[in-house]
Amino acid sequence: MDDRLTVVIGYPQSELLDIASVTTPLHMANHLGAAPPYRIRLATSGGGSLPCDSGLTLEGQAALERITGPLDTLVVSGGIGHEAAAGNPVLLAHIRRLAAVSRRVASVCTGATLLAAAGLLDGRRATTHWRYAGTLAAHHPNVIVDPCPLYIREGRVSTAAGVTSALDLTLAFIEEDHGPRLARIVARSLVAYLQRPGDQAQISMFVSAPPPEHPLIRQVVDHVVSNLDGDLSPATLAALLNVSERHLTRLSLEHLGKTPGRFVRHARTRAAEQLLVSSSLSVADIAARCGFGSTESLRQSFVTEFGVSPTRYRQARTQAPG
Structure with a gap:
């Protein structure tokens, strides 16, 4: 295969982020050495410009009517124009x-x-943005609508919940195509918080406190939560800010109430806690994603934070009532 032809279908009032959250990670993967690379085309009716629901306009790269297979990946974007688009029989015919x-x-x-509307989800479990899940289920009773996950993959058909969840699904595609290392590098390059699994809940992973006011500490916090599996030693963080470890510790105690090391451990443990209750990842995989050197290191930190082991915490939080 010379390249992986990926066609993103847009229509009037598509959501710009729905499109960019697919095209940008694929372009980044190419820049980082994806082989074979992705050949990305934004397809529109007649190949014309695409007015997005944000008020910006994109230029189509290909006329939908003239695209022929084989394709590696076909992606249909969302947007407030989706109902009108779903009522367009010509567009649906091209999608089929x-x-x-x-x-x-x-x-x-x-x-x-x-x-x-094209009949491609009949009998399948699928997701969409939680706000529109009820409407999708009501209008298409043959679709098994699940409003909770970030994305669902059933065979060769995938559905993402919306906006930035498209980034998570695209990272999953990159991992499938080129392995986890490239997917993680792309995620880090895009400053994605975590390469989240599909069964992560749509609702935000963290209900966090307001960001610290001090700019250096805010930079530390942003770096930590974006690189949980990286080197977050006090020396590395101090070098990132171009300050001494002693100065970093003073600022951290003043603005976070914790030393840098304790803050990193707290952030990693809280991230692990969220993944334990909202994903099916193994404890070992969660430990690796969150930057713990081993499952035992995660267990010790978890017992300190929550008083129980990760396994017992997951059992207690996910056990069905009654």
């Missing part, structure tokens, strides 16, 4: 045509409405 010659098919947010 291209889906038939694509290795995998995906939708972002309310793009699921178009896949459902």
